[in-house]
Amino acid sequence: MLVKKIFKLKNLKYVLLVFLSACIEDAPLDSLSPEGPYARSIDELFWITFWIAVVIFVIVQGALLLSVFVYKEKPDSPEPKQIHGNTKLEILWTVIPVLILAAIAVPTVRTIFDLAREPENALKIEVIGHQWWFEYKYPDYGITTANVLVIPADRPVRLEMWSNDVLHNYWVPKLNGKRYLVPGQTTYLNLHADSPNEFWAQCGEYCGLSHSKMRGRVLSLSQSDFDAWVKNEQRDATAFSTDDLSLAAEGQQVYLNAGCTQCHVINGVWDVQGDRIAPNLTHFANRNVFAGAALKNNPENLTKWLANPAEIKPGTFMPNLELTESEINALIAYLETLK
Numbered sequence: 001m002l003v004k005k006i007f008k009l010k011n012l013k014y015v016l017l018v019f020l021s022a023c024i025e026d027a028p029l030d031s032l033s034p035e036g037p038y039a040r041s042i043d044e045l046f047w048i049t050f051w052i053a054v055v056i057f058v059i060v061q062g063a064l065l066l067s068v069f070v071y072k073e074k075p076d077s078p079e080p081k082q083i084h085g086n087t088k089l090e091i092l093w094t095v096i097p098v099l100i101l102a103a104i105a106v107p108t109v110r111t112i113f114d115l116a117r118e119p120e121n122a123l124k125i126e127v128i129g130h131q132w133w134f135e136y137k138y139p140d141y142g143i144t145t146a147n148v149l150v151i152p153a154d155r156p157v158r159l160e161m162w163s164n165d166v167l168h169n170y171w172v173p174k175l176n177g178k179r180y181l182v183p184g185q186t187t188y189l190n191l192h193a194d195s196p197n198e199f200w201a202q203c204g205e206y207c208g209l210s211h212s213k214m215r216g217r218v219l220s221l222s223q224s225d226f227d228a229w230v231k232n233e234q235r236d237a238t239a240f241s242t243d244d245l246s247l248a249a250e251g252q253q254v255y256l257n258a259g260c261t262q263c264h265v266i267n268g269v270w271d272v273q274g275d276r277i278a279p280n281l282t283h284f285a286n287r288n289v290f291a292g293a294a295l296k297n298n299p300e301n302l303t304k305w306l307a308n309p310a311e312i313k314p315g316t317f318m319p320n321l322e323l324t325e326s327e328i329n330a331l332i333a334y335l336e337t338l339k
């Protein structure tokens with residue numbers, strides 16, 4: 001029997017492993033440790049519902065165990081009283097669940113409306129889903145960035161979201177629930193972080209080969225740090241002159257000649273502005289992760305990425321450009337200047 005098999009001693013460790021996963025301390029995608037008012041209101045609703053379910057579970061299972069052990073059939077016991085067709089009982093056990101569900105519906109509906117309401121004084125940010133990374137635009141500031149969503153702490157943020165290709169889903173478990181990103185349709189999600197911190201995001205809808213590597217970070221900053229970040233993001237990158245002999249300047253030449261500009265934008269370096277299909281790299285070096293937050297931003301990972309992007313993210317639209325080792329080194333030196 002399956003149950004017997006599972007509880008065989010040598011299999012027990014796998015069962016225990018499942019329980020152990022609940023003990024993990026550093027769980028950045030844990031939806032049970034809210035760090036902002038939206039996530040907290042969902043958490044409160046969860047616990048109300050959970051405890052109601054616990055009470056029902058105890059009553060139902062208690063009654064079950066009672067009948068199994070205390071009222072079990074004995075050799076000479078008479079046939080028990082039959083209650084099939086008892087209208088009073090049937091009404092009772094229909095009405096009780098209806099009342100319980102109605103009671104749960106009150107805080108649920110209230111929370112749904114609270115979460116959907118556009119907050120006052122919210123900062124508007126556009127979130128655009130791409131296979132397999134998130135793009136962020138700040139219409140009030142003229143900023144375009146990717147992967148790391150920077151927000152002011154203790155101020156509500158209103159995300160206006162859509163997708164560039166297929167269905168995606170934006171989820172920052174510690175700040176709010178999930179919301180779909182739909183091609184050709186705008187959806188909205190509010191975020192609000194209590195204090196300066198870093199949070200993890202994950203695409204919550206299977207969206208193709210590298211869906212599991214479509215992650216993100218949310219960085220909440222104090223108002224003054226946020227203002228400084230905005231100011232810096234609004235700056236163009238400084239272009240190296242062609243007679244500069246540094247490795248970074250050489251990297252800029254590789255960048256301009258190897259076809260990177262077809263897909264990427266670096267403000268101030270390439271004069272054709274506008275949307276591209278790839279992350280804006282103007283301030284790439286200030287982001288601690290890249291490629292949909294699948295990788296930490298360091299020279300080692302960049303080397304791997306530039307050598308063969310699809311090895312890290314299968315299906316990625318960034319091609320293998322057959323770069324030589326020295327071209328890659330120059331490109332990395334250049335990318336590191338993009339602060």
Ligand code: HEC
Pocket residue numbers: 131132133146147254255258259260261262263264277278279281284287289290291292293306313316317318319321331335
């Ligand atoms: C055909 C389009 C295309 C070309 C050409 C291209 N890239 Fe990309 N690049 C992409 C796409 C798409 C991504 C995002 C991939 C992902 O995260 O899934 C990307 C991601 C990156 C990233 C990570 C950015 C981030 O913030 O996540 C870097 C760095 C990068 N490319 C550098 C380059 C360089 C340097 C070149 C030229 C040698 C280049 N790319 C050429 C499409 C392109």
Ligand SMILES: [Cu+2]
Pocket residue numbers: 129132167168169203204205206207211214
């Ligand atoms: Cu996705």
